[in-house]
Amino acid sequence: MLPEQKLLEWTRGRIFTDPIGEITEVRKTLAYLPDDIWRYKLKYAWSSFCHLYVVKLAELRGETLSARLLLNRMVEQAVQLVFLYNKRYRPGTYKWLSRELAQISPVVNEHVKQLEAILMEPSIAIAVQQLEGLLMKLAYQHNGLKITEFIELQPAPFYARGLQSYSYVNIEDAILATLPGELQHLEIPGALDQLITSDHVLIWADHYSKFRPVYSAKSDITRTGIGDMIV
Template identity: 30%
Template sequence: MNDPTPRFLPGLELSRALYEEAVSPLLQGIPHAAALLGPGSEVPGLDTERSTDHGWGPRLQIFVDRNHRRIDDLLGRSLPGRIRGWPTRFLPDPDDPGNRMLTDSPEGRHGVDVVDPRTWSVERLGFDPGHGVRTIDWLAVPTQRLAEVTGGAVFHDDLGEITRIRHALEWYPDDLWRYVLACQWRRIAQEEAFVGRCAEVGDGLGERVVTARLVRDLMRLCLLLERRYPPYSKWLGTVFASLDAAVEVGPVLERALTSARPATDLAEAYRRVAERQNRTGLATPLSPEPRPFHSRPYPVLDAGRFTEALLARIEDPALRDGVPVGAVDQYIDGTDALARLGPLRDLAGRFLEEGG
């Protein structure tokens, strides 16, 4: 871009303008859906001026059943050079070819992806929700991907396909909801006693590391309790701050990360999150009060009780009696691993088979 940088607009607003002012007039009489879904900080509405330095700009998806090339060529010929002051074309970043930069160059390509809704779904999710959503589908898709497909905005849909896909993935069925919650409590149960033990042997660094892990798990648990798909780490705190639980639980978690006695603060956080669990009605209510870990003088929740209570209410035996690991990003957090949907499906399927 050679002109002064235009006024910042949130990406969703800019994409809506691109569709309504430039793309829609070109598609009159062509059944289609238009949306901004998938990756990018603008999809959940978290973009800022900083986001404009790469990959950001007026972009969207146009979903059609046929004539993809013809529509793509039409857009390439007919889109205006700018919308709301921002260029409508991109070029690869010469310093980082994996990213795109906005450009006024005629060699640039527009940011409208013309795709078939079913093909797009398989690429983003590893399956087509139009054929139903099975247990393996729910468990093999990283929650960030589910957030990307159900977030963003749909500007037009006279096909109905994208609306149906988003509705189908809006949230887990109750059995699966109980299962992922049970597995999240299990993660906490496996490490909740470690904070006090690290402090007891004078391992201050280890105490902080385990505390941070438990804070992260509690934040993700709060998201699941409020029917929000946990995002990847960059946005975890931001999305957590939008929860009802953040007012009650957030200050205690922050205190745990800085206090001299994090085990005590974590115990209070456990109590508050356990009370929220009890209010869901998804399992038999249990005492949220912390207790000693066996004869050791540091407080824990004994979180495994909540795992068992949730599993006991699951009707599907493959989930109830299976390996309690949860969805893939409850036991894998490597970015490159989570990007490979095929191996993730294989792994999630093996856990389901082992449990069955």
């Protein structure tokens, strides 16, 4: 439930005095996410791209606004992956995103330029192609970190109708297999700051701590298929 913005606040800024080392010790503990939480957030971030084909599909049907909004959301998920793979906390406000990314490394700075180009690209089809190229680089980085067994991107499933080149489900599945059981079986996917963007919730501990029951509650409904989602 802890938003990365709060962890960023805890681990940044100059310490003027810490005579007993308490703040320094806490900073060491919070330097970055625990490994299993990091993997869990990676898994959820990849999950968005299984619907990348919908961007082109929306455009083909004349729903240009929907296509652009979806593309923007995919770019935001790619930004999240860049932060996660480089083990840097993601700021909670958009104002600081590009600056934080650019400071990570020259390679990430190139990613920033690519992401900006995707958002500015007039052609939806080219923008999707460029985004897939960036995702391929992130998959390569994934393999370099040896988080899971070697991942080779698979062709997109049949329902993508040729509007998406690759499937990213095998990356999700491989990451999921490395998680402890309690995270594998959470019914609500993703961390709180991956589900909620409201500053009113994420800035105040007395608000985001209220979501503990959401993660601990278990559904008493047995799912039988997609149809039960309607109910």
